[in-house]
Amino acid sequence: MEAVKLVYPVEGGDLIEAGEASSKMKLTLKKLGLPPDVIRRASICMYEGEINMVIHADGGQAEVDVGMDEIVIRMIDQGPGIPDIDRAMQEGYSTAGDMARDLGFGAGMGLPNMKRYSDEMDIETEVGKGTTVTIKIKI
Amino acid sequence: MKLSEVRDILDAEVLYGEDELDREVFSACGSDFMSDVLAYVKNQALLLTGLVNPQVIRTADMMDMKCVAFVRGKQPDENVLALARERDMVIMRAPIRMYDACGKLYAAGLRGDV
Ligand SMILES: Nc1ncnc2c1ncn2[C@@H]1O[C@H](COP(=O)(O)OP(=O)(O)OP(=O)(O)O)[C@@H](O)[C@H]1O
Ligand SMILES: [Mg+2]
Numbered sequence: 001m002e003a004v005k006l007v008y009p010v011e012g013g014d015l016i017e018a019g020e021a022s023s024k025m026k027l028t029l030k031k032l033g034l035p036p037d038v039i040r041r042a043s044i045c046m047y048e049g050e051i052n053m054v055i056h057a058d059g060g061q062a063e064v065d066v067g068m069d070e071i072v073i074r075m076i077d078q079g080p081g082i083p084d085i086d087r088a089m090q091e092g093y094s095t096a097g098d099m100a101r102d103l104g105f106g107a108g109m110g111l112p113n114m115k116r117y118s119d120e121m122d123i124e125t126e127v128g129k130g131t132t133v134t135i136k137i138k139i
Numbered sequence: 140m141k142l143s144e145v146r147d148i149l150d151a152e153v154l155y156g157e158d159e160l161d162r163e164v165f166s167a168c169g170s171d172f173m174s175d176v177l178a179y180v181k182n183q184a185l186l187l188t189g190l191v192n193p194q195v196i197r198t199a200d201m202m203d204m205k206c207v208a209f210v211r212g213k214q215p216d217e218n219v220l221a222l223a224r225e226r227d228m229v230i231m232r233a234p235i236r237m238y239d240a241c242g243k244l245y246a247a248g249l250r251g252d253v
Contacts, residue, residue: 016218019197026201036203043201044177051173051194104190104198109174116178 004032004066010050010075012059015103021062022047032066038139041117042071045135048110049075055100056080057131070119073135081127088123089115140164140249142206142229145185148243149233151208155220156229162205167249169210169241173198185249187240191215196222205229210237 006028008021026043034042046062053060057079065072082088089111096106111133115121120136143160146153153160168179169187176186176198185206186199191213199207200222206229209215214232215223223230233240245251 016193019194022201023197040180040201040203044180047197047201048174048177103192103194104171104173104188105194107172107174109172109178113174113177 003068004028006064006066008062008064010053010059010062012054012057015051015054015100015105018051018054019047022050025062025064029066029071034066034071034139038071038137042073042135042137044117045114045137046073046075048114049073049133049135051105052110052133053077053079055096055105060130067139069139071137071139073137075133075135076130077132078130081129081131082123082125083127085123085125140244140247142185142231144247145206145208145244145249146231148247149208149231149235149240151231151233154215154230154232155223156206156227159227159229162229164205164249166251167241167244168251169237171237176202179251185244187237187244189213189237191219193219193222195219196226196228199228200226206231208233208240210235210240 029039057077060077063074091112092108094106094108100106118135119138122134125131142162164185165183166181167185187208208231212234
């Protein structure tokens with residue numbers, strides 16, 4: 001299989017459309033014929049990351065590299081950054097507002113889920129500048 | 140458990156996928172928190188929820204879930220049903236509350252952790 005690079009802009013603000021990028025990625029991974037378990041784990045990570053960019057950072061961009069033996073997903077935003085990563089990684093910690101909560105988000109489970117479903121996860125963040133979450137999933 | 144049985148037990152109305160009620164589900168998950176649902180991975184699962192918005196369908200789709208049952212008689216709008224159609228996901232609406240819906244299905248043998 002050839003290495004494939006996918007790029008998806010993620011609009012901020014609109015929580016109704018949020019998840020489109022993840023849906024598109026999932027379809028593409030299916031077409032590439034990757035194993036169902038790999039597709040599901042990648043899709044969950046991407047979806048959690050996409051929702052986080054919409055809720056917490058007013059959007060951003062997702063870049064997906066599908067290689068021979070791993071999928072690398074980079075979710076890049078220019079949002080407020082995460083002041084305390086250890087705290088953000090704790091299950092149940094959330095700063096989500098009412099709008100997100102009304103739609104079923106804000107359990108404080110997204111980042112812990114991404115950690116669990118990925119083989120590697122890295123967060124680079126700077127307060128006031130933005131956040132990049134990188135996820136690796138072995139094929 | 141077949142989806143037709145799920146419908147009968149919940150006394151539910153099928154809003155999409157009337158022809159697909161022969162599909163089987165082997166486990167179920169009930170929650171109003173999407174990340175809670177995303178933490179739950181099982182093959183061929185059913186989602187019970189009291190939320191009706193497009194993110195419910197997207198979440199279920201990421202999990203490869205076969206059916207979403209809305210409890211408390213909540214009616215999804217056309218936007219939500221269109222997303223379900225695109226994904227070929229069966230949609231039901233049950234008049235009862237979450238606690239009773241889960242209890243009835245559990246008693247009939249559909250478990251969360253199988
Ligand atoms: N891209 C981001 N930019 C800024 N802050 C973020 C970002 N992603 C996460 N955070 C911070 O980390 C916290 C925890 O994120 P996490 O995804 O685990 O939970 P949540 O989004 O609040 O709720 P859930 O994911 O369960 O719906 C968030 O509440 C937010 O404060
Ligand atoms: Mg989140």
